[in-house]
Amino acid sequence: MxxxxxxxxxxxxxxxxxxxxxxxxxxxxxxxxxxxxxxxxxxxxxxxxxxxxxxxxxxxxxxxxxxxxxxxxxxxxxxxxxxxxxxxxxxxxxxxxxxxxxxxxxxxxxxxxxxxxxxxxxxxxxxxxxxxxxxxxxxxxxxxxxxxxxxxxxxxxxxxxxxxxxxxxxxxxxEKRLLSLWNVVQQDLSRDWTLGELASLASMSGEHLRRLCHRSLGRSPIQQLAVLRIQHAAHLLATTDAKIELVANQVGYENPFAFSNKFQQITGIRPSQFRKHKHRNLL
CATH class of the missing domain: 2.60.120.280 (Regulatory protein AraC)
Structure with missing residues (x-):
């Protein structure tokens, strides 16, 4: 179903x-x-x-x-x-x-x-x-x-x-290296991170970082970066009145349409739809 x-x-x-x-x-x-x-x-x-x-x-x-x-x-x-x-x-x-x-x-x-x-x-x-x-x-x-x-x-x-x-x-x-890596990335989500920069930050090769991420998270480093960006975007949409374009910029997307597509891909709905829902219950 x-x-x-x-x-x-x-x-x-x-x-x-x-x-x-x-x-x-x-x-x-x-x-x-x-x-x-x-x-x-x-x-x-x-x-x-x-x-x-x-x-x-x-x-x-x-x-x-x-x-x-x-x-x-x-x-x-x-x-x-x-x-x-x-x-x-x-x-x-x-x-x-x-x-x-x-x-x-x-x-x-x-x-x-x-x-x-x-x-x-x-x-x-x-x-x-x-x-x-x-x-x-x-x-x-x-x-x-x-x-x-x-x-x-x-x-x-x-x-x-x-x-x-x-x-x-x-x-x-x-996996402490991954935790340290994503903690740093989380503080600068607007940056245009490359796989090479992520690998260098984690003090390992890009291929090793790929294997480690797939083994620990089930996704690639770039996919994990996208998940973190969209999670933070959802948090901003839920807790602030910032315009969607501004939220997109704050998490590293210059193109609002690309941001909306990625947001829908990960969360299932568009940012505008997400913001319309006001439910915050704990059921």
Whole structure:
């Protein structure tokens, strides 16, 4: 089931055939202290569909069984057993169940104040990672909140949830040279970076940088640069009233049309459409 990006509107459809076990930060304030909006486990069937046109906080999603569809990095992808994804803030993000299949999953939704939600903190990721331990930690928190509500025990379950998130993110963080490189680039996105300049900054050859980026991020250095630029552009469009042409210039695009095309390619919608949406909820 493929839906044109242009037709995607803010959507929250669960449906009678979908079950979800959720703990939100208004029920468990310790989650808010850890910059987590909500966590949950689900067992979904059509018409289950979620569309966030302006994702306010980062979102980690693990597939436990069956199959669903995830819009990530501007593309629809199958979300099958053992796959885990990370969607950064300020992007179009969507997922849904597919006909004749159930989909079991768990998730962690971060608040806008979370370090994971900071612009440029982490690029979109999809990797093989068993989310089953994360599910057990989330369900432990669910049962504690539904039962004794002992805050000490809740804190231990949240510790486990954060630990499994860290384990998923660790390979990306482990490559210090890439982290240092993109931290510098993030401070000067308007610069006309070349592959040679990026490689020199990382103290390696262009070919080695290509291999490292593909292995760690699943994209080339130039593609990663584009992702960082569009992430920051989305942040500016969401948080300022700057004209689209000015935003384009601030992230390295002299041609507003080229910027609009790249923005649509990565987020799924045009900058003008993105700005029209005012939704910032944490559902």
């Amino acid at each position: 493929v839906v044109a990006h242009e037709k995607l509107l803010e959507t929250h459809i669960v449906g009678a055939k979908t079950q979800q076990w959720i703990v939100r930060d208004d029920i468990c304030p310790l989650l808010r202290q850890r910059h987590i909006a909500h966590v949950g486990v689900g067992d979904a069937a059509p018409p289950y569909r979620i569309v966030r046109t302006k994702l306010s906080g980062a979102y980690l999603h693990g597939s436990l069984g069956g199959e669903g569809r995830m819009l990530l990095d501007g593309r629809w992808r199958p979300h099958r057993t053992g796959m885990t994804t990370f969607a950064p803030a300020h992007v179009l993000h969507a997922f849904h169940a597919i006909p004749s299949r159930r989909w079991q999953y768990c998730w962690v939704r971060f608040t806008p104040s979370s370090p994971f939600s900071l612009i440029g903190a982490v690029a979109p990721l999809m990797a093989r990672f068993n989310p089953e331990p994360l599910r057990h930690a989330i369900m432990g928190l669910v049962h504690e909140v539904e039962g004794a509500r002992d805050m000490g025990t809740c804190g231990l379950w949240i510790d486990l949830i954060e630990r499994y998130v860290d384990l998923f993110m660790e390979p990306w963080r482990r």
